[in-house]
Amino acid sequence: MTRGPVPSDRIFALVVGIERYAAGSGWDLPGPARDALRFRDWLLARGVPDSHIQLHLAPLPGTAPDVPFHPADHDSLRRAFVKDIPERGDQALWVWWGGHGVLDADDDTRLYTADATLKDRRNIHVESALARLRSDVSRGHGVQMWVVDACRTFDEAHHFPESLPTERFPTGARVAAHEQTLMFAAGRGQRAGNDPERRLGLFSDIVLGELADDALPDPLPLFDAVKTRMNALREAGLTDQGPGLRLEAPGHRELIGWGRAARPRPAEPPAARVITALMAYPLMNDRDERQVLVGELPAAVVARMPRHPMPRTDVIGIFRALRATPDGLWKLYAAVTLLDVDPARASELKAAIEDFLSDPDPGM
Numbered sequence: 001m002t003r004g005p006v007p008s009d010r011i012f013a014l015v016v017g018i019e020r021y022a023a024g025s026g027w028d029l030p031g032p033a034r035d036a037l038r039f040r041d042w043l044l045a046r047g048v049p050d051s052h053i054q055l056h057l058a059p060l061p062g063t064a065p066d067v068p069f070h071p072a073d074h075d076s077l078r079r080a081f082v083k084d085i086p087e088r089g090d091q092a093l094w095v096w097w098g099g100h101g102v103l104d105a106d107d108d109t110r111l112y113t114a115d116a117t118l119k120d121r122r123n124i125h126v127e128s129a130l131a132r133l134r135s136d137v138s139r140g141h142g143v144q145m146w147v148v149d150a151c152r153t154f155d156e157a158h159h160f161p162e163s164l165p166t167e168r169f170p171t172g173a174r175v176a177a178h179e180q181t182l183m184f185a186a187g188r189g190q191r192a193g194n195d196p197e198r199r200l201g202l203f204s205d206i207v208l209g210e211l212a213d214d215a216l217p218d219p220l221p222l223f224d225a226v227k228t229r230m231n232a233l234r235e236a237g238l239t240d241q242g243p244g245l246r247l248e249a250p251g252h253r254e255l256i257g258w259g260r261a262a263r264p265r266p267a268e269p270p271a272a273r274v275i276t277a278l279m280a281y282p283l284m285n286d287r288d289e290r291q292v293l294v295g296e297l298p299a300a301v302v303a304r305m306p307r308h309p310m311p312r313t314d315v316i317g318i319f320r321a322l323r324a325t326p327d328g329l330w331k332l333y334a335a336v337t338l339l340d341v342d343p344a345r346a347s348e349l350k351a352a353i354e355d356f357l358s359d360p361d362p363g364m
Helices: 032-045 074-084 126-133 202-210 219-235 270-279 287-295 311-323 328-339 343-358
Strands: 011-018 053-058 092-098 101-103 109-112 123-125 143-149 179-184 244-249 252-256
Touching (some): 011 074, 032 053, 032 143, 032 202, 074 123, 123 126, 126 179, 143 202, 179 219, 219 244, 270 343, 287 328, 311 328
Parallel strands (some): 011 053, 011 092, 092 143
């Protein structure tokens, strides 16, 4: 696919970075807000007017930027897709989104909004938003470029207490006049890697490193460059995610890397990795400190939880009891990190829990 350049002042961008969710600290995700601001800076440097960039952020406490931004709750983002974007007459649209996501039972991608809770997982239905923006309700935006850095793990693997909301966007009549390109950080069923220490998304950082001078680049060369760098990280064992691209234009449809990339099973099963991450905490080897930890856990769970004098066996029992309850492992994470604030151990424990929850056959 080739097309002529789009003038910078004919581009509109919806830029979203969500690090904090109403679901609680277990959902904290350092990085997306910073990545969103880096992308905004890139657009500004390419001549896109600041008034053409609609920034929606939910930063972690103490990290709010000194630039104005809109909230990233469901109502605000729904309004962006239903009203703000379609009413503009720009030639091209960028959508940049970083945050948590999931793949629903129909294999559609859902992106959680900042007001998502465990019982009301408010979200944006990506395929529905795309359908709206390629219908006749969108007055412009003949060229649309999406970059989504979010997990696409299977919803049922997380064992949430309630199902996803079913809302979809209204659409107009179908037209064959839009070019839509989507670049996803992860394949079907995969997690998207995040570096909490540097506060960045792995995929976002690579995309930002490959963006050149064109304010709306040719998607295929960009994706090839991103895929090459991510494949190098996969071969080095630093990630197992594989990016995907979907390009639709009049008379043309192309899917690249859209399914789940094949990967070897990890040397350590997901459940065992959680136990290893827990045992890395010194408190787990002390009976009295483990008892303090148990005191921080939900009373209804610990009341019937078997205990054992051997540290590892006791930790396995704690893990099994908490994994059987909704959000139990995140309650365990919160209790452990309350008693020991070491960031490296917390990062590994969080990653291990996320792997366990996203794996259809986690073991133990």
